[in-house]
Amino acid sequence: MRIGLVACAGMVLLAGCSNPKKASEGNFEKAINAYLEKKPMCINAPTSTTKATGHDDDRTPYPAYVAMPTASAGQSNFEDRIRSFDALVKAGLASTSTGTIDTKGSWGSADEKLAVKIYNLTEDGKKAFVKSPDGNPYGSEFCYGTPVVDEVTQFTEPSDAFGAMFSSVAYTYHVKDQASWATNPAMIEAFPSLKQATGDKLEGKTTVVLTNNGWVDNRDRKF
Numbered sequence: 001m002r003i004g005l006v007a008c009a010g011m012v013l014l015a016g017c018s019n020p021k022k023a024s025e026g027n028f029e030k031a032i033n034a035y036l037e038k039k040p041m042c043i044n045a046p047t048s049t050t051k052a053t054g055h056d057d058d059r060t061p062y063p064a065y066v067a068m069p070t071a072s073a074g075q076s077n078f079e080d081r082i083r084s085f086d087a088l089v090k091a092g093l094a095s096t097s098t099g100t101i102d103t104k105g106s107w108g109s110a111d112e113k114l115a116v117k118i119y120n121l122t123e124d125g126k127k128a129f130v131k132s133p134d135g136n137p138y139g140s141e142f143c144y145g146t147p148v149v150d151e152v153t154q155f156t157e158p159s160d161a162f163g164a165m166f167s168s169v170a171y172t173y174h175v176k177d178q179a180s181w182a183t184n185p186a187m188i189e190a191f192p193s194l195k196q197a198t199g200d201k202l203e204g205k206t207t208v209v210l211t212n213n214g215w216v217d218n219r220d221r222k223f
Helices: 002-017 025-036 075-090 123-128 185-190 193-197
Strands: 041-044 064-067 094-103 112-121 141-155 159-161 164-176 202-211 214-217
Touching (some): 025 164
Antiparallel strands (some): 094 112, 159 164
């Protein structure tokens, strides 16, 4: 009888510890990670509006063409336009060359030859490149890892709002499988957000909401 009571008590304790509706660091960490694992860390892919004739509707930004300096578009303007592309080259995500492309002439005139700097993705660049879900060439990204919660550092007592229970949560996290190019100095200079998003101990805040299946990150709720 004693053994049976101990076993029963153990089962009750285990059930209490694994209750998905309990407000706890473990349940909140699980909820936040479930959201974060679907949201890789990314930067916007640089784009150029220069297109070759017949490619105006291309749904991918690469290869990218940047017009070489002219009298009307000087060297400083050119350097500004290629800065982010050149960072990709220094990080091993793209290669570069020069050439000419056919472009539409002004006011309906015949096609013109345009001297350009050309950027193509390397194999590493293709692996990191994520095309925009809606096909918008200006919404593509380079992704460099997945955020993972290290610790839930603080949360508020759950309170009712709009008929649901919410809790505000503060947590620390790191980027799992972080790509080495994300910390390349040229990339950090061209994409300043990388400096704040690639540290060893990053901080985040969110709100979790209680559902019939337990706690979920409010950013991941379906209602």
